[in-house]
Amino acid sequence: MKRILILGSCGAGKSTFAKRLHRSLDIPIIHLDQHYWKPGWTRTESDEWQKKVTNLVKGDQWIMDGNYRSSLDMRLPQVDTVILLDFSPPVCLYRLLKRRIKADRADEIAGCQERISFELLKWVLWTFPRVNRKEIEKKLESSKKQKDIFILRSNKDVDLFLLDKINNK
DSSP, X not given: OOEEEEEEOTTSOHHHHHHHHHHHHOOOEEEHHHHHEETTTEEOOHHHHHHXXXXXTTSSSEEEEOOOHHHHHHHXXXXXXXXXXXXXXXXXXXXXXXXXXXXXXXXXXXXXXXXXXXXXXXIIIIIIXXXXXXXXXXXXXXXXXTXXXXXXXXXXXXXXXXXXXXXXX
């Protein structure tokens, strides 16, 4: 495991999991949200985003968390391991609300105050499970012979995965 991609819905715990994996493997983390969002939750333009991602994947080792469908086809060929945090929409929603109340985000984004918008709720409860997840699964299915792919569906799965990585370092 040298180039690891962590995917999942908002609130699935991608950044928190990336930090835990980093502590186990001592591989640098790339939180895509920190590279994509500009102050005030302004999106990075498509051409600029493609250039950023091209540069980000050049490193020899990294743990990268974030979905960003527009760049998945650029990132997927560069990884040896993919971890999909496949938590239910209610779990993700609960975690988003908890993160908002506690103002505790694992990957602080400069100039972006944590918020819950209708767009975000729609994405977590509808778009990700019905559109993005299916697209990710299709891409992972076509990559399963070339990549190590792990689908973690519970906190127990996460803990066991991390325990295994620590013990088999």
